[in-house]
Amino acid sequence: MNVQTKFSEAASSLLSSASSLFIDNEFRAPKTGEGSPIKVENPATLEALLTLAPLTTADVDDAVAAARDAFDNGPWPGLPATERARLMFKLADLMERDAGLLAELETLDNGMPTVLSNHMALPLSIEILRYYAGWPTKLDGRTIPATPGAANGAPTLTYTRREAVGVVAAITPWNFPLGMAILKLGPALAAGCTVVFKPSELTPLTAMHLARLIAEAGFPEGVVNVVIGEGSIVGAHLANHPHVDKISFTGSTEVGKSILGAARGNLKRVSLELGGKSPVVVFADADLEQAIPGAAMATFLLQGQNCMAGTRLFIEKPIYETMMAGIEQVAKGLKLGDPFAMDTMVGPLISKAQQDRVASYVVSGVEQGAELVTGGNRQGPGHFFEPTLFSNTSADMRIVQEEIFGPVISAQVFDDASDLKALARRVNDTQYGLSGSVWTKDLSKAHGMAHLIRSGQVAINCHGAVDVNVPFGGMKQSGWGREYGEAALDGYLETKAITAVF
């Protein structure tokens, strides 16, 4: 496979002026630059895109201090709601103006096929920001007919205010870099919080351009600060920091648990969007023309590096062979290669470590007795991996229980569709509970099963039905709290009750 790194002049200018630290609306050099440099590669070609000076905890302290000052003394939380909204809409307009560049950056350092970055990631990110830009003017409280004893029978007025939680540290993974950033910044800014944002060090490019756009939009200094550095240093310091009021984290369940521990010090608010191992349940009466590509892309989209990936496939016995043959055909037909080619559907995985991880799960699947139907191989020279389908899997296999975060489907058969509760016990036999889907034409089976699946989001006859105003988040070890929609704002607001006696 011959894939070459090529980028536009605008991307080249960003790469040559890059810095790992953005504070008070300007890029700064780190204080000491001590430590290992951050090397950002193109995962499709393995060529170096840029090298950033590493941050130390002293740099993180500066970013937190700027956000703290902008919250405690700066204008942001007290700015008229209409003005906060105006700045957020302006930022969305600038993102739209630069959508081509942002999509290019997303494909360059993440490997996301250009059809996804241009036609899904960018439009969705802009919509999410516009959705939250509509909220500052609508964050109202309630009046409550209270009769507090302290009023001694005098008339009172009790009302609630929704106030910003304070300084938010937003920590995100590498799979949808810009979308993850906006999912945090949108509700945080709408609520009146200030932010220190730490993207994954593997994919910092869109965050760096977003920082430029924040300055251009005219946000007050210190409202959004960006720190690009290793999770174990920069992320961990934010999670521990006494001047951070809330951590909003998206990433692995393992790191999410370590963040919970670190947040204890000052009892930070914590929201966690974590891993998943979501079920796809296909009944015999499903429309197979929809269910076959739907079940395939539930996992193969973005090479399976998708927290909603429907990697545990349950198929009713009469259609098992047909479904499996159909998914195999889809897997073999997806074009793998240069993510900048318009017909590419499978780009590279993010890193060598991720490629090794997926390959090791394929070995484990075979060792534990699953039948490898198609795929299972690396492709190069980048971190490519073929869409992979396993048959005859069972609940005791690692490929069925553990999040692979790669293009691997593990299928199993079920043969008693009349006992939905028994089926649900199998479907729910996982520590995760993020997403899932049910495929059938029978309404009572569809909704009955959707109610029984222990996940924050279940789709019927489609998979991963996210939209700006639909709450999304995990049950069980897939997380705490919700993103998207009105529900996300709850994580960035405190409710204050005020009572007046008159």
Ligand code: NDP
């Ligand atoms: P990680 O948990 O490894 O990293 C996520 C972020 O946390 C990165 O910015 C990382 O920094 C940082 N980090 C790493 N260690 C620490 C630490 N000790 N303290 C604070 N921050 C730290 O996840 P991945 O980046 O590998 O992303 C994949 C995971 O994310 C999968 O499990 C996936 O399911 C989950 N995910 C969940 C989503 C959801 O909405 N539920 C959406 C997307 C992904 P760095 O990378 O720079 O070291």
